[in-house]
Amino acid sequence: MTRQITLSKAVNEAIAEEMRRDPSVILLGEDVAEAGTPFKVLSGLVEEFGMDRIIDTPISEPGFMGIAVGAAMTGCRPIVDLMFGDFLYLIMDQLCNQAAKTHYMSGGKLNVPLVLRTNMGATRRSAAQHSQSLQALVAHVPGLKVAMPSSAYEAKGLMKTAIRDNNPVVIFEDKLMYNDKAEVPEEEYLIPFGKANIKREGRDVTLVATSSMVQVAEKAAEILSRENISAEVIDPRTLVPFDEETILQSVKKTSRAIVIDEGHQSFGVTAEIAARISEKAFYHLDAPVIRMGAMDVPVPFSPALEDITVPTPDGVVENARRICRGELVHAA
Amino acid sequence: MTRQITLSKAVNEAIAEEMRRDPSVILLGEDVAEAGTPFKVLSGLVEEFGMDRIIDTPISEPGFMGIAVGAAMTGCRPIVDLMFGDFLYLIMDQLCNQAAKTHYMSGGKLNVPLVLRTNMGATRRSAAQHSQSLQALVAHVPGLKVAMPSSAYEAKGLMKTAIRDNNPVVIFEDKLMYNDKAEVPEEEYLIPFGKANIKREGRDVTLVATSSMVQVAEKAAEILSRENISAEVIDPRTLVPFDEETILQSVKKTSRAIVIDEGHQSFGVTAEIAARISEKAFYHLDAPVIRMGAMDVPVPFSPALEDITVPTPDGVVENARRICRGELVHAA
Amino acid sequence: MSAKHNTEDYLRMYRQMVRIRAFEDNANQLYLSAKMPGLTHMYSGQEAVAVGICEALTSEDKITSTHRGHGHCVAKGAEFREMFCELLGKEEGYCRGKGGSMHIADQANGNLGANAIVGGSMGIATGSALSAKYLGTSHVTVCFFGDGATAQGLWYEVMNMAALWKLPVIYACENNGYSEYTKTAEIAAGSLTARAEAFGIEAHKVDGQDVLAVNELARSLTERCRKGEGPFFIELETYRYHGHHVGDINRDYYRSKDEESEWKKVRDPITNFGKWLMEQKIMTADELVEIDKEISADAEAAVTYALDAKYPDVNEVSMHVFAETAA
């Protein structure tokens, strides 16, 4: 049985199901209880699970992140709600120096099973400190797993897997997708980490896209199909672990790749994926791998500027045309 | 006139010269005054410039980083001393949400001319929280310039340029190189940002290396030369701005490249450089670009483990041999 | 009473409070009529805080502001046009449309900027005070923040340094009883003034609805800052009339309508100050209405102007990432 639910509802269900299943799961964050977060993603949870498990915190991101690490080390499985991904900068020490390294530094004796759920995504007119997509930063830090759901279906399945994982997992939800609906089974399911999803099969070019960029890629693929360019769309689903195999296989078939991610382009996610493809599918590539990240500028407030900072279907289409027609995107 | 001085002395000279030149330069950090930092890099400065300009702070990294941002916005040119690069995680909000974005968010009206000097580098038996090389993180954030001196010469010239720059600049010194000597002119000089340095010319393979990895590359080049493999060694000097041109020209000549950086490999500096080369010198490459970053593990304390986590001259030699002999490093 | 306390000053304070209210009413309307990009946080109800404090400052003095920053911006001397242009993302905005409501800054008048990171400007304000001390300028810096922001560790770090270094900074906490959808009591243990006092910082509590009380305290502390007696802390008891942001309409679940109307009826800073001006025979009711009308018209004209103003050119998107540096 399937039905259409929003991404917001999918996250809510995943957390509710896991909290029913495992009493050690607790959730902390700002205005998560009665208010159910500003995005209303957690509405109803405090009514079912009570204030002991859905815990409103003061505006102390480093503090409650640190508390979650300690709780995770001593028998709880905390979910930390970080209202905006931009606030990651505030909790990096607790996340990257503590949570990420504890298992390793203790020689495998201490575990830190926690989920940090936060968001990403621009074009919401929220300006430079509420619009960043900072997945590259956490993906760089060994000891953290990183999931990037691209629809309600992924959001639910990846969240459930994250909560059961014995490691710190960071999940980035695209805040513009909270109301997007997708088919989500009534029955329980989990989505394993490290398995990419081939969203659409194609022969001519591989579009590797993360989070909402999967939609961008799909729209581009649709347009391209009318021009007889057959694009394969792949969603890695998790950046760490990363399913290199599925992507390399696709590129070996199509010989061309475009990588799309909403983080800043330089030193970002597209660099890693493009570098891997370029290295490991080197003899199969007919054209350079094209990277499409967000512009390397702080996110501007003005709608006139903000919209041009992120990859669009048209942009993808144009790049796909060029490499499929053998035009060099970057003149050598 | 040239003479040999240590990297530590070079940094000290650069700061002293700029403080003499410009009374708006101040310096803040933990134990920077009488103690001259734990690495003794700043010894003597407080004696010359006094406690008003060389300011000992409490152990409040976010706090004094924030104070530096405000001071920079109002007429001072602060140098922030961050004792270990690993503490970057503590100041990311002030550095990345505030300092990096202020000029842009204010439409160009507010400036934040500050220098964050910190360090990087493992194999010092300092374990996971005192050994990280986090340059990729800051290089990803628009609005920050990032310099990586590879010797005393660079350390001095880049520091002086950084202090005069009207933007936030992060300088990573390799803490293992503080006592390494190099020729440094008596006369004043500055090293411009965004100009790579060809440390050694070669025909067969380009070694792009940052910071102390330049020494690793040079050692490898020396060994390779005995096997008649001629390696060109390029030091980008700054990651932001990045001198793509010099590197692309080299790769177009050699047709092969290895990129070496001491940060973790995945989602790190090597990814960006390799992706750019692979994209923009695509039709010139005879082999995939090889990336050599640190292993994707927290830095282990045990000497038996730590030493194998970072790139070595032998490792570079081996990879260079393989691509120069046409052996695939990654079987397709 | 100091020279500043004459009719002219009273009138400016009244006008500035009315200007903030008018600005916010128009901003809210822009949101409700879907002409405003994004969200914004209304300052209405807290006017006496921004005005009482900023009227104690010169334009050389600095402030740092918050996500709820329009009031501070107006009070520190900003113009409606450039402000509305900024809120609408237009080129003529204070930040060329790049900052928006949450990052509005006006460095010409000493406003170092709003901040979308709660507590994010506490270091900046303290650093501005360090500049004043080191460079020997006599500017005082006021750091505005909310009760919710007192939960950020940054505050304690910078208070410690400000106290050790005797910096000319005033930490002004606008305690409006709520941090988003949560009552202050639920997120703040102990006492806010005691927290500052624990660092050896002199702390004051004042009725944030009484513009004269706020102004008097602010004038005295500003002067003392200039004499090297800072830092100081002020807790200002106040109230926000609107939701947390313009979209926060149904808020019964965290705050009662009765509570809201009680504050508006009994403790409105503008009404009460207006009454006082009349009691003191400084102004008549008609004169006050005249002021309101004039300011209303100004605000509307500015809105009209801003709606028609042009967006920044798309080329601007990659300008101002880095400042120029003379070679």
Next chain:
Amino acid sequence: MSAKHNTEDYLRMYRQMVRIRAFEDNANQLYLSAKMPGLTHMYSGQEAVAVGICEALTSEDKITSTHRGHGHCVAKGAEFREMFCELLGKEEGYCRGKGGSMHIADQANGNLGANAIVGGSMGIATGSALSAKYLGTSHVTVCFFGDGATAQGLWYEVMNMAALWKLPVIYACENNGYSEYTKTAEIAAGSLTARAEAFGIEAHKVDGQDVLAVNELARSLTERCRKGEGPFFIELETYRYHGHHVGDINRDYYRSKDEESEWKKVRDPITNFGKWLMEQKIMTADELVEIDKEISADAEAAVTYALDAKYPDVNEVSMHVFAETAA
């Protein structure tokens, strides 16, 4: 006096303090003879703090520790062998050699680990207390940190939450007068106890060189934590005998030799407690010397063992990045 205060307890406290001192003397020798990888921070002089507190705890109770963490580790029940193996990076170390001195942890005895980030474990300790409350286990958590760490904002954030949520955590600040090469007075404004009290947290100050005083206070606060009366704060006045780390040899520029010898002569926690044990006729001088000798021999044997022990296999380098998760 509670049941814990009998001869057996006194002896254990004495032995534990001597064990810490012996451990540190050997660690220092390892450094001086270049057998120790990296640097390490000596706990000598502060023994009464770790022992007085940890003797009030059960092995179910948790502690978090610091860069100066050997004392806490020994006091919480760790063995010499595994500790020296860890300091030397050997496979049999508590963390298989991966953590080293600054990350030594011993979860079996409730030591959640040393931390190389000053203040870095304040959240962890508070989280452990949240677990106790939520899971209904009765464990109390003690968060050890230095005077320098009080400058970290994190402390204020977690104190606020601990106070709001009444968590069973004791913040134990070892005020040894220095934070690296700087006197506490130069980096801490106001009063440390007042800082905790400002959050409504009961604060105590105690002589950290008096193991009985520390233990008595710790026992009482631990019991009260179990009854839900936490959190608490304790400031313990103490002193470190060595430099900030083993390599900090020439330290006249920040601390006088006279000051050091004064503390050692007059306030040594082991000497003084030994004297008391003799005065009370609990032990004779000879018996105490016997204990010292025995422990010395133990420590040396452990060092010898650790020096000969094997390093982890190189394959271990990529183990333990991630914990296994049952499918």
